[in-house]
Amino acid sequence: MRLPCSHIFCKRQKTCPCCRKEVKQKKMVHVNKLRKLIGRLEVKCKNAEAGCLVTCPLAHRKGHQDSCPFELMACPNEGCTSRVPRGNLAEHRQNCQHGAHQRCPLGCGATLGPAERASHNCYRELRKAWCQRQERSRTLVLCLLRRMRKVYRSANHIRRQLAQLGELLEEDDALLLGAPQEEAEAPPRRQHWG
Template identity: 75%
Template sequence: FLCSVCHGVLKRPVRLPCSHIFCKKCILRWLARQKTCPCCRKEVKRKKMVHVNKLRRTIGRLEVKCKNAEAGCSVTCPLAHRRGHQDSCPFELMACPHEGCTARVPRGALAEHRQHCPHGAQERCPLGCGATLGPVERARHNCYRELREAWSQRQERSRTLVLGLLRRMREVHRTANLVRRQLAQLGGFLEEEDVMLVGAPQGEAEATPEGSMGAEMWGAQGQGTL
């Protein structure tokens, strides 16, 4: 009942013309490399292989233990039904269905593992903050405290910004007053300069005609004397 290639129980046994029997999958893989029997080295043609269905049924009725016998399973069943038993065996190792978890636990303990798995299905925060949390995160999540702390920090930042703006506005106000006073002083100085510049030509204009008339009279008297 054992295959000479894989040394396991025959699966879908086929017989070669030389009467040696192998698993169908094993002999096809062998013949892909060389066209001879693995036991007697006689030449083999794939068309001459024969399925041994009677032997297959005989092997299927053999009573075997569950492959998880060492883990504690005591079930014994026909070989043909062993795969069906494995699909429900409580000792069969199963991978955790949660994404990111690499644990493999017996099927009987899978439900308990899923409840405490740190990679469990994520859920929305029941308090309504909108956060998506896993089982471990839900145990220590307190969105009320976190939101209160975040609000306090934001208020502190806003207070700091407002104080900075008020200080800046006071500096701008003092600078504007200083510039206004300097502009007023400059305006007064310019008015005084305008008055001085406008008054000087008028005095010179009044003095010039008198001087010229005196010169003419002096010249006329001189000519008469001569």
């Protein structure tokens, strides 16, 4: 980028790194000839300190980095946080403790160790998982049936008690309703004062 102050730099900034004048983005100009020239400059791989001896044009550095055997890569094994050079990744995966158990690549959900992978049968694993779920379902159904029976017995007991309570209330109502009629039929009592 060429700045209005005529200084040229590779990255956009708010101020010129040389004279510190404030720069507006609209005033920056791409200098394509310089970009091509800079892109042809031979540079070392960013992994040179790790041992990579490759030098390539700056424009091709990213392409090399994507295949550089010294580029640090995250281990793909679930739970492993190691970062190892790409060239050592295959060996690391074989010896990685997190790689000892991996999920079935066919998707049945089973976790497999190295010895189990060769003899793994998804159908057998899925049938085993299905049988375990069936057994859990049976256990739940039996538990629910026991609870329903208990609720049914409790409901019947409450119904009987309510019926008895209803009978008692009817008897009380009959007594209460019958008392005023008897009083009305009886001759009035005379009250004596004194």
